[in-house]
Amino acid sequence: MLDPVRVAKDFPILSKGDLTYLDSAATTQKPVQVVDAIEDYYYSCNSNVHRGIYRISEEATERYEKARENISQFVGSRDPAGTVFVRNTTEAINLLSYTLGRQLKAGDEIVLSVMEHHSNMVPWQFLREKGVVIRYADIDSEGRLDPEDLKSKIGRKTRIVSLTHVSNVLGTVNPVSELAKMAHEASSLFIVDGAQSVPHMPLDVKSIDCDFMAFSGHKMLGPAGIGVLYGKPELLMRLPPFMGGGDMIREVRLDGATWNDLPYKFEAGTPNIEGAIGLSAAVDYLRNLGMDNVRRHEMELMDYVMKRAGEIEDLTYYGPRDPKVHGGVFSFNIGQIPAFDLESELNSRHLKISSQELHPHDISSYLDQSGIAVRAGHHCAMPLMTRLGVQATSRASFYVYNSRDDADKLFIALENAKKAFAR
Numbered sequence: 350m351l352d353p354v355r356v357a358k359d360f361p362i363l364s365k366g367d368l369t370y371l372d373s374a375a376t377t378q379k380p381v382q383v384v385d386a387i388e389d390y391y392y393s394c395n396s397n398v399h400r401g402i403y404r405i406s407e408e409a410t411e412r413y414e415k416a417r418e419n420i421s422q423f424v425g426s427r428d429p430a431g432t433v434f435v436r437n438t439t440e441a442i443n444l445l446s447y448t449l450g451r452q453l454k455a456g457d458e459i460v461l462s463v464m465e466h467h468s469n470m471v472p473w474q475f476l477r478e479k480g481v482v483i484r485y486a487d488i489d490s491e492g493r494l495d496p497e498d499l500k501s502k503i504g505r506k507t508r509i510v511s512l513t514h515v516s517n518v519l520g521t522v523n524p525v526s527e528l529a530k531m532a533h534e535a536s537s538l539f540i541v542d543g544a545q546s547v548p549h550m551p552l553d554v555k556s557i558d559c560d561f562m563a564f565s566g567h568k569m570l571g572p573a574g575i576g577v578l579y580g581k582p583e584l585l586m587r588l589p590p591f592m593g594g595g596d597m598i599r600e601v602r603l604d605g606a607t608w609n610d611l612p613y614k615f616e617a618g619t620p621n622i623e624g625a626i627g628l629s630a631a632v633d634y635l636r637n638l639g640m641d642n643v644r645r646h647e648m649e650l651m652d653y654v655m656k657r658a659g660e661i662e663d664l665t666y667y668g669p670r671d672p673k674v675h676g677g678v679f680s681f682n683i684g685q686i687p688a689f690d691l692e693s694e695l696n697s698r699h700l701k702i703s704s705q706e707l708h709p710h711d712i713s714s715y716l717d718q719s720g721i722a723v724r725a726g727h728h729c730a731m732p733l734m735t736r737l738g739v740q741a742t743s744r745a746s747f748y749v750y751n752s753r754d755d756a757d758k759l760f761i762a763l764e765n766a767k768k769a770f771a772r
């Protein structure tokens with residue numbers, strides 16, 4: 350079992366006792382173990398990797414490559430050549446849209462869903478200029494992917510299906526293994542946005558059978574500026590490079606160049622060495638907690654949160670009611686919320702938050718006065734907001750250091766906010 354109070358003691362920012370941090374879907378706090386690993390690298394072997402023929406550079410290279418192996422194993426990838434270090438999920442998906450996009454032609458189709466984060470939408474939209482068509486699968490009234498609608502969007506021309514594993518707004522956990530099957534039956538590639546799943550549940554890229562998966566270190570207790578693109582090595586091998594420069598080449602002549610082996614072909618320039626080492630320490634930390642325990646804790650907490658939410662009049666929350674298919678994010682609005690509009694995106698676009706509602710920004714500022722940090726806004730999912738018929742939501746997101754006590758603080762403060770704004 351995971352004891353969140355005990356876990357929180359490893360996080361200096363939380364142990365002061367004046368912060369209830371409920372914004373881990375945006376970025377997580379960092380335990381001392383991660384900070385120590387980065388500090389130790391700086392103090393004992395800071396140097397560049399893959400080039401120095403001297404002791405500390407060899408040590409730095411070894412730590413960097415060990416980090417790659419460790420992180421590969423964490424997501425079930427046996428071959429570290431399929432683990433490319435990038436800055437974050439956003440960069441990983443841009444890498445894919447650029448490299449895969451060069452191989453697409455006018456009329457080819459890409460299937461996404463309306464619940465995608467902008468980073469799994471905008472990079473694909475770039476390809477419209479070459480005539481690529483983007484199709485969006487819809488959601489049902491509980492914010493689950495509509496499987497029939499998805500099936501109808503995947504067809505003969507589909508080349509890529511790219512979907513989030515867990516929605517950063519709805520919390521919906523999508524059945525990615527089934528989705529992979531659906532995509533592969535149509536001879537399409539299948540990409541998973543794992544930004545909100547890799548940090549929160551046991552996961553194995555081999556059993557999902559995704560072709561590519563993207564995730565970010567800063568959402569899983571690691572530092573910012575380091576993320577991963579996992580890819581099946583045989584597929585990565587066939588892609589052209591993304592950025593050109595040092596380390597990604599085998600040989601450069603005045604009239605051209607040849608490319609380095611995987612994964613270096615995609616890691617141009619000096620990489621984020623300390624970031625990789627920090628992320629590896631974060632992976633050790635999570636493994637130590639046990640990913641089954643992490644997920645179980647989250648499900649129990651969400652079950653509690655949803656029950657508490659039901660006690661607050663005028664509170665609407667989004668996403669599946671079953672904690673088994675709901676991640677650690679809890680998005681909500683308070684007040685007269687426009688009805689969920691299944692019919693028309695156009696209608697919902699004109700629905701504004703009414704004056705009787707508490708605006709998510711007001712809720713967030715009010716909660717901040719009690720030391721509670723939640724997110725307010727569109728959460729980089731504007732098309733989803735439109736689909737839900739709202740401009741914005743408040744979002745409390747929970748992680749390994751959050752307890753029922755944090756949820757209680759949130760709901761007490763929300764009741765107080767309602768009273769304060771009613772005056």
Ligand SMILES: Cc1ncc(COP(=O)(O)O)c(C=O)c1O
Nearest residue numbers: 437438439466468517544545565
């Ligand atoms: C589902 C999802 N995908 C992608 C991203 C983008 O992550 P990053 O900003 O680390 O690139 C986020 C960030 O919130 C996310 O929640």
